[in-house]
Amino acid sequence: MDKLVCVKDFEEAAFRILDNNALQYYKSGADDELTLSDNKDAFKRWMIRPRMLRDVSKRNISTTVLGKPVAFPLGVSPTAMQRLAHPDGECANVRAAASMGTIYILSTISTSSLEEVAAAAPNGRKWFQLYVYKDRDLTASLVKRAEKCGFEALVFTVDAPYFGRRRANLRDGFALPPHLRLANFPKGSENSEALGKDRHSAFAFHDALLDQALTWEDVHWLRKLTKLPIIVKGILLPEDAETAIQYGATGVMVSNHGARQLDTVAATIDALPGIVERVAGRCEVYLDGGVSTGNDVYKALALGAKMVFAGRALLWGLAVGGEQGARKILQIYRDEFDLTMALTGTPNVDSLTRDCVRKYGMTSHL
Ligand SMILES: Cc1cc2nc3c(=O)[nH]c(=O)nc-3n(C[C@H](O)[C@H](O)[C@H](O)COP(=O)(O)O)c2cc1C
Numbered sequence: 578m579d580k581l582v583c584v585k586d587f588e589e590a591a592f593r594i595l596d597n598n599a600l601q602y603y604k605s606g607a608d609d610e611l612t613l614s615d616n617k618d619a620f621k622r623w624m625i626r627p628r629m630l631r632d633v634s635k636r637n638i639s640t641t642v643l644g645k646p647v648a649f650p651l652g653v654s655p656t657a658m659q660r661l662a663h664p665d666g667e668c669a670n671v672r673a674a675a676s677m678g679t680i681y682i683l684s685t686i687s688t689s690s691l692e693e694v695a696a697a698a699p700n701g702r703k704w705f706q707l708y709v710y711k712d713r714d715l716t717a718s719l720v721k722r723a724e725k726c727g728f729e730a731l732v733f734t735v736d737a738p739y740f741g742r743r744r745a746n747l748r749d750g751f752a753l754p755p756h757l758r759l760a761n762f763p764k765g766s767e768n769s770e771a772l773g774k775d776r777h778s779a780f781a782f783h784d785a786l787l788d789q790a791l792t793w794e795d796v797h798w799l800r801k802l803t804k805l806p807i808i809v810k811g812i813l814l815p816e817d818a819e820t821a822i823q824y825g826a827t828g829v830m831v832s833n834h835g836a837r838q839l840d841t842v843a844a845t846i847d848a849l850p851g852i853v854e855r856v857a858g859r860c861e862v863y864l865d866g867g868v869s870t871g872n873d874v875y876k877a878l879a880l881g882a883k884m885v886f887a888g889r890a891l892l893w894g895l896a897v898g899g900e901q902g903a904r905k906i907l908q909i910y911r912d913e914f915d916l917t918m919a920l921t922g923t924p925n926v927d928s929l930t931r932d933c934v935r936k937y938g939m940t941s942h943l
């Protein structure tokens with residue numbers, strides 16, 4: 578691992594290590610994967626405007642999120658089935674995040690249960706990503722378990738009433754290996770074993786459980802069910818951010834689900850400024866999608882994100898080196914971001930403002 582010095586190095590190593598079933602599931606985007614590449618390319622369309630001679634000998638890259646501290650402003654997005662990458666899966670990932678002082682978001686569709694993940698990092702900051710099912714008793718029981726286990730927020734994913742068309746999975750199918758299960762569901766009731774038996778039905782099977790009739794009223798339903806903060810994940814338009822606030826969301830996450838749902842939607846960094854403008858400080862705004870370097874973290878914060886998250890990068894870290902690999906990924910983001918702060922004359926995150934970046938082509942001068 579010593580020779581792997583950036584997220585891209587880990588990605589290339591993980592591509593050599595993972596079996597085809599896991600790799601195609603993890604890496605795929607929807608349809609022609611145009612948004613998948615644009616999520617990354619869009620960051621390159623923003624330049625950084627560095628300021629000189631500003632005493633950067635002492636820097637503070639910590640911040641607060643939902644009123645509590647994080648050591649640096651990058652956390653772990655929820656990604657399903659992390660034991661496909663490493664036998665310790667979610668437990669390794671949450672330990673890595675906790676040891677680095679940042680937030681871990683557990684997917685509903687995890688291969689380690691809420692209870693196992695809580696026990697793996699009792700003192701780490703943990704949020705729970707929620708899919709809302711037709712079976713509301715099942716959904717409510719997930720929420721209650723998250724509360725009991727000390728998860729401090731719910732991340733309500735709103736961009737996946739059905740799963741997108743990930744072509745590699747349609748061609749080759751996807752199988753949850755028989756030694757793994759969807760650990761948050763009682764054995765039998767969710768019938769997770771069926772996922773492994775019929776290679777072509779895994780996504781259709783889960784689609785059938787999801788509630789496609791969800792509306793904004795369901796944010797109210799959740800609001801009544803729990804006192805936990807609710808972060809609405811999957812927002813791409815200012816008007817939806819506005820509605821999320823009206824319905825009681827504590828935060829919004831600008832996300833296109835890692836470009837796995839609807840192709841040709843906006844790259845998240847392009848969607849961010851309009852949403853930040855509309856929200857106007859009424860709630861925290863987070864972002865994920867294509868965040869690959871410390872420079873990307875810097876740009877998203879300059880454009881108004883309170884914190885950013887990465888999904889696949891942590892899967893690459895897990896695949897390469899389990900907990901240690903996931904930790905190294907977080908260290909890379911932290912160290913790159915810290916250096917960007919130093920080289921731009923930005924001693925702390927509060928000094929990051931819109932002036933710190935400019936979009937190429939917007940003006941003839943910097
Ligand atoms: C393999 C994989 C599984 C995912 N599973 C979930 C999930 O269970 N719930 C969810 O809300 N988002 C899920 N996502 C989306 C991520 O939370 C996140 O939005 C996305 O990965 C961010 O993009 P990035 O991978 O470029 O960092 C998944 C993404 C990937 C790549």
Ligand SMILES: CCCCCCC(=O)C(=O)O
Nearest residue numbers: 657686737779780783837
């Ligand atoms: C086989 C179950 C489907 C899980 C899908 C999780 C997810 O959100 C994703 O993007 O993949």
